[in-house]
Amino acid sequence: MDYISTRGKVGAIGFIDAVMMGLADDGGLLVPKHIPQVSADTLKQWQQLSYQELALEVFSLYIDGEIPREDLKQLVDDSYGTFRDAEVTPVRSINNHLHILELFHGPTFAFKDVALQFLGNLYSYISRKNNSIIHILGATSGDTGASAIEGVRGKEGIRICILHPHQKVSKVQELQMTTVDDANVLNLSVEGNFDDCQRIIKELFADVEFKHRYHLRAINSINIARILAQTVYYFYAYFQLANQGQAGKVNFSVPTGNFGDIFAGYLAKRMGLPIHKLILATNENNILERFVREGVYQPGEFHSTYSPSMDIQVASNFERYLYYLHGEDAQAISAIMDQYKVDGNIVIPADKLATVQADFVAYGVQGEECLRTISKYYDSNAYLLDPHTACGVAAAEQFTSEDEVTVALSTAHPAKFDEAIRLVNIEQTPPPQIEALFDKPQFQTLVGGSNSEIVEQLVKFY
Ligand SMILES: Cc1ncc(COP(=O)(O)O)c(C=O)c1O
Numbered sequence: 116m117d118y119i120s121t122r123g124k125v126g127a128i129g130f131i132d133a134v135m136m137g138l139a140d141d142g143g144l145l146v147p148k149h150i151p152q153v154s155a156d157t158l159k160q161w162q163q164l165s166y167q168e169l170a171l172e173v174f175s176l177y178i179d180g181e182i183p184r185e186d187l188k189q190l191v192d193d194s195y196g197t198f199r200d201a202e203v204t205p206v207r208s209i210n211n212h213l214h215i216l217e218l219f220h221g222p223t224f225a226f227k228d229v230a231l232q233f234l235g236n237l238y239s240y241i242s243r244k245n246n247s248i249i250h251i252l253g254a255t256s257g258d259t260g261a262s263a264i265e266g267v268r269g270k271e272g273i274r275i276c277i278l279h280p281h282q283k284v285s286k287v288q289e290l291q292m293t294t295v296d297d298a299n300v301l302n303l304s305v306e307g308n309f310d311d312c313q314r315i316i317k318e319l320f321a322d323v324e325f326k327h328r329y330h331l332r333a334i335n336s337i338n339i340a341r342i343l344a345q346t347v348y349y350f351y352a353y354f355q356l357a358n359q360g361q362a363g364k365v366n367f368s369v370p371t372g373n374f375g376d377i378f379a380g381y382l383a384k385r386m387g388l389p390i391h392k393l394i395l396a397t398n399e400n401n402i403l404e405r406f407v408r409e410g411v412y413q414p415g416e417f418h419s420t421y422s423p424s425m426d427i428q429v430a431s432n433f434e435r436y437l438y439y440l441h442g443e444d445a446q447a448i449s450a451i452m453d454q455y456k457v458d459g460n461i462v463i464p465a466d467k468l469a470t471v472q473a474d475f476v477a478y479g480v481q482g483e484e485c486l487r488t489i490s491k492y493y494d495s496n497a498y499l500l501d502p503h504t505a506c507g508v509a510a511a512e513q514f515t516s517e518d519e520v521t522v523a524l525s526t527a528h529p530a531k532f533d534e535a536i537r538l539v540n541i542e543q544t545p546p547p548q549i550e551a552l553f554d555k556p557q558f559q560t561l562v563g564g565s566n567s568e569i570v571e572q573l574v575k576f577y
């Protein structure tokens with residue numbers, strides 16, 4: 116399988132090179148040259164597979180023999196052996212129309228573990244096999260950082276530096292990252308918001324000489340491996356419903372920030388999974404909702420919300436979608452992204468907007484509605500939603516017709532966001548792993564938001 120850049124200036128490279136490159140060297144994002152197609156017969160065969168078996172099949176399509184199957188199987192088994200639920204990503208039925216896909220049974224209680232347990236092990240594998248130096252640089256609004264650190268802490272040959280926005284992540288998220296005392300981990304708490312952190316790391320990755328000199332590798336969803344791993348649970352959830360006799364139209368509702376998780380759903384659909392609607396849910400940071408409704412992509416004012424991990428204006432994976440929206444025309448994307456730097460917005464014509472609106476429906480959830488949704492499902496079903504999941508569930512309510520069911524992706528455990536849960540007067544007992552964090556010392560360095568300050572820290576660390 117070959118990978119190419121959305122901007123057309125990185126030629127066909129293999130899977131491992133794509134993982135190691137992270138952000139494409141021309142500033143674009145890597146995508147598979149051809150999206151593998153899964154036939155109806157294959158879907159039928161896959162329906163009975165365990166999560167691990169299914170992941171092995173999906174990864175094999177994209178890795179295409181570059182990693183021997185036995186090794187890949189071991190990577191998959193190691194990655195999902197750390198999950199607390201035997202099904203890895205189980206589906207819970209709430210009512211006849213709503214099912215919750217629980218993606219938070221990994222070590223850090225967020226959906227990021229599904230991809231980052233795998234990517235951590237993959238980096239370790241590549242480092243051992245190819246003697247490669249792995250210096251991970253990532254930005255987080257709270258969950259990716261904790262999960263990536265957990266995936267590689269203490270691993271030989273790997274160092275990881277994570278930038279998080281100072282005091283803009285939940286207490287549990289902060290503790291999960293900063294109580295790790297392994298010498299290969301550096302946490303930088305940056306004055307600014309997540310978009311600032313993400314902009315800094317992208318600028319450093321775009322400086323190809325710097326990136327190569329310091330062997331910088333990505334763990335954010337700019338890395339194509341993240342997206343591929345996240346497609347697996349769309350298939351798995353669909354099969355779980357099919358196995359329960361659920362025929363008919365199946366939607367997925369996805370709380371969205373960086374457009375990574377919902378892009379994985381889009382990819383699964385393009386591979387042949389018969390997803391009906393892809394419902395895009397945002398919080399007040401609703402750039403993507405506005406794009407789907409109006410065809411204008413324009414960062415707006417930053418809001419701190421009850422769902423802080425989705426407090427994102429500049430959505431990394433949007434460029435991957437634009438690439439498919441423009442018929443895989445890398446020249447067009449290169450021109451659009453150059454013009455975006457000048458204009459600060461992207462406006463698509465009416466025919467393309469019609470395609471967008473066929474691909475997605477979107478709903479922006481305000482804070483009060485998010486909290487109301489948490490209370491509602493707690494009272495009616497004794498089910499506690501985290502605030503990100505609540506956005507997805509509120510959006511599912513808007514778009515699920517009588518003849519449809521919606522799978523709402525539950526992207527985090529509510530114990531990670533107790534600040535919001537307390538506002539609706541719900542007392543939760545945190546899992547012991549989370550409770551234990553409060554007794555541990557923290558390790559982090561507070562830095563200003565300038566690139567030079569970050570570079571100074573990185574050069575010392577790597
Ligand atoms: C808990 C949670 N939900 C939803 C999202 C949104 O996912 P994505 O950025 O892939 O759109 C994130 C992170 O971005 C998250 O941490």
Ligand SMILES: N[C@@H](CCOP(=O)(O)O)C(=O)O
Binds near residue numbers: 254258334335336375
């Ligand atoms: N919500 C994310 C933001 C980074 O997104 P990613 O999917 O590109 O890693 C987080 O929790 O850090």
